[in-house]
Amino acid sequence: MALALLANAFQSCATVLLIGLGRSKQAMAVGLVGTASSVVLIPTLVLALGLDIAGAGLAMLLTALTTTALAHVLLRRGTALTTRSPGAWRPDWSGVWRIARVGLPMGSTMLIKFGVLGLLAMAVARIGATEAAAHQVMVTLVTFVFLPATAVGQAAVPFMARAARAAESPGESASGFGEVRRALVAGLTLALPVIALSMLLLWVAAGPIVGVLTPDRAVSALVIGLVPVVFVVVLADGVQAVPGMGLLALRRTAPTLYTFAVCFGLLALAAFPLASAGGLAWLWWTYALANLGLVVGQGGGFLRLTRDRN
16 A cells, blocks of 8 residues: 555656646546556456455555556656756755645645545444445545546646746736636636536436445435535535636645635534534535635635736
8 A cells, every 4th residue: 555655646746747748638548547457456356366455455556556657658758858868857956845835735735635524424424324324425426526627627727827927927917817817717617517517417317326336225315315415515626626726826825725724624623513413414514615615715815816916
């Protein structure tokens, strides 16, 4: 697991560089290869060879190594990296500090988000097994519907970053940051219809879709009854992801950290009392409110930064 985590870190670095260079198709190819490897290796090692948990860990490691190798091979093709002399690989410590100023708040944000989501799972588990299973099914549904928004947000980062750099150039007119905002609007225009269509499909075919994830009728009934709150959670999460990527393009990620710390911090404090008082429904509606807070916080931070720089 530790080796797989290390390999995934190197793979993520290369994938981010591919996206930054505008080579999103190659980044997508890396993701598809990783998915295909998991689909093949996990059943083979866990079920066919009977390696159980060790087989799952080995499958994760092999998948991570495969995607890491592919990402770095693609990265070195047709970029400036192929012409670098050996001495060019020495670290630029000022550049390391600039990266840390952007990356550390983003990393801390992810720790807050997934730490609080883990806390929610613990709070739900105290209610009962049915609620815990329904919670996990709902998290799975949210993840699948949320992925397109994340992908669109990542794809918009190079466009927003180039527009922001142009706006910061000496002698550039104040309208330069308007291009950054227009790139953000374009990202939302692409992401929201995909989320809406996905949720419409879930609404119309909730029974069969949930039935694929669980055969338990009580769990299915609970999930289907909470589809409206799943829609709100996904919609707010998708909307907040795009300005979050915009802040990343502006190299100003501290507002994202502060917004998550406030919204998810309050969610963490309320998780266990809400789960005890109102069950899964109250907890998920509060989760939806926290995501709406992220929309306001990150969207407001993005608009403030682009407006203040004009």
